[in-house]
Amino acid sequence: MKSEKTNPYIRYIADADHYSGVLAQAAAVKRQLWIGTADIKDLYVKSGQHAIPFLGLLAELINRGVEVRLIHAKEPGPIFREDFDRYPVLAGRLERVLCPRVHFKLMIFDLEAAYIGSANLTGLAWA
Numbered sequence: 001m002k003s004e005k006t007n008p009y010i011r012y013i014a015d016a017d018h019y020s021g022v023l024a025q026a027a028a029v030k031r032q033l034w035i036g037t038a039d040i041k042d043l044y045v046k047s048g049q050h051a052i053p054f055l056g057l058l059a060e061l062i063n064r065g066v067e068v069r070l071i072h073a074k075e076p077g078p079i080f081r082e083d084f085d086r087y088p089v090l091a092g093r094l095e096r097v098l099c100p101r102v103h104f105k106l107m108i109f110d111l112e113a114a115y116i117g118s119a120n121l122t123g124l125a126w127a
Contacts, residue, residue: 013117019045022115026107027057034069034108039120042079054121055080058094059087069095072121073102 013021023045026033043054058068075098076084084090107115 013115018117018119022107022117023054023057025109025113025115027061029061029066029109031110032067032069032108033058033061033110034106035121036071036102036104036106037121038073038103038105039122040070040072040076040080041120041122042077042083043121053083053086055083055087055090059089062089062093067095068093069097071097071099071102073098073100 026035027045044051045054045057047056047060058070062068105115105117105119105121109115
């Protein structure tokens, strides 16, 4: 019987690993975070003892000098827009492109590692 070799550069991510692994890696980037998603909504992430909107994390990264790029397929809802307005740095320094043909879901961390999957950036998908 032939044994299967595993690739150390590829890892399966499911369920809570999206939150604990992928979003934690996003929070730890030093230079670049590139995000592609079909849908983005009011996703919240842990910040100390509290939860903040994912947009708050993006604002923190931008304030630290991280280049953040976001491409998404549809205009987000009112809660997202309200959160967006709470972080003025996003309006001036978040590179954001709306492209209705986007269906991929990915994050690229410092051009060194990538998440490619099926979860949109919504609270439900990353719970």
